[in-house]
Amino acid sequence: MPDQKRRRDVLKGIGVAGAAGLAGCSGGGGGSPDLLTVIGYPASGIQLFRDYYSASDGSEDILIPDGLQDAEMPGEVGNEMANVTGTAPAAGGPNQEAFEQLYQGTYDAAPGVFTSQSYDSAAALILANVAAGENSGTAIRDQLRRIANPGGTEYGPGEFLDAVEAAANGEDINYQGASSAVNFDENGDPASAAYSIWEFDGLEAESVAVNETQSFEGANPEGSGPSADESPGGFGREVSVGILLPETGDLASTGQPMIRAAELPVQQVNDSDLDLTVNAQFEDTSTSPDQGVSGAESLVSSGVPAVCGTASSGVNVPVCQETLIPNEAVGCSPSSTALSVTNLEDDDYIFRTAPSDRLQGRVMAQVASERLEAESVATLYVNNDYGQQLSERFSGVFADQYDGEVYDQISFNIGESSYSNVVEQALSSGN
Secondary structure, eight states, rough: OHHHHHHTTTOOOOOOOOOOOOOOOOOSSSSSSSSEEEOHHHHHHHHHHHHHHHHSSSEEEEOGGGGGGGHHHHHHSSOOOTTTEEEEEEEOTTTTTHHHHHHHHHHOOOOTTTHHHHHHHHHHHHHHHHHTTTHHHHHHHHHHHHHHSSSEEEEGGGGGHHHHHHHHOOOOOOOOOOOOOOOTTTTTTTEEEEEEEOOOTTTTSOEEEEEEEEEEEOOOOOOOSSSSOOOOOSSSSEEEEEEESSSSSSHHHHHHHHHHHHHHHHHHHHSOOOSEEEEEEEEEEETOOOHHHHHHHHHHHOOOOEEEEOOOOHHHHHHHHIIIITTTTTESSSOOHHHHHHHHOOTEEEESSSSHHHHHHHHHHIIIIISSOOOEEEEEESSSSSHHHHHHHHHHHHHHHHOOOOEEEEEETTSSSSOHHHHHHHHOOOO
């Protein structure tokens, strides 16, 4: 069993600088890797970890990202998973506490991973629509940085209705979120983000144990990119927004609280006496690219100009390419983190409130080297954009900046009945 005290030492000095090449070198030497990195989603992860603990005594440290942050996983796996450390984008915005109180008061439950990003995504889309004065994807696109980036009066979740009223009056506003300051850079990505270092908290836990949260800023923390010069605003109209998140499928346990969070700003407006209403239309992606595209097409065909979603990058990329961008509809994902989202030829229609895996891969590499003291690693990753790109980014930084040895990067598919073969391949990859 790994030294638990060492694993809880305070992590310091994680930065964002330094591009790294892609690593995929297999066939190291010197026995099993010190560390396994597993990148995937809960439903498949449960079976993968069952197979891992059947094959191993758990002496290896394991590092996982947010995709596997599910407090119920140890109970489903039948192991406390005490050798697992996680990283995840956190609620580190200036109005985190206000959002947590709002979520807890509404649902009598603690918010989970990506819930703050979901609230911020829906809130920003509603504010941009109100500022635009029309249900037009292009007009909403042009207002997003105007309502989110610095330059206007600051409002957060606790003052959301005041922000809506100010936007309708054509005033300059600066939405300050729960997940971050919600300043969009030139790619539509967050210009700053927070990350938590966490562990599972037992077989019957209702939440994970977060050891610490740290904030990280990009090159331009105030954001940049094209923005409208003014806001037409206006009252007496219906604002349309779509919610395209996984209620079922491999990310259901994560997606359901995200859906509830995205519905909160809708409820705030509709329960108010403002002369505005919000029509929120929901579609379930089922964590499936085909279902995601079908849901997006349904939303767009019904006139939805902007969509809070999707969750996984394996769904978000085809949804953006096949539906949102061609139809000039805005997408703002609260949890799609793959690097490929940044590189989409999107004519500035695609945004996100979750940070790119370029940053998370950097954070994970430093956790692996400095917190877990690993010198060699093998990665197991879900076979889609999210898994492959995060594995490559992590491996590249671990090898190039921390002189670590990457024995192998091994893909696996969602929904397999057994992962014993890939687990065994990873455990023996240094032989």
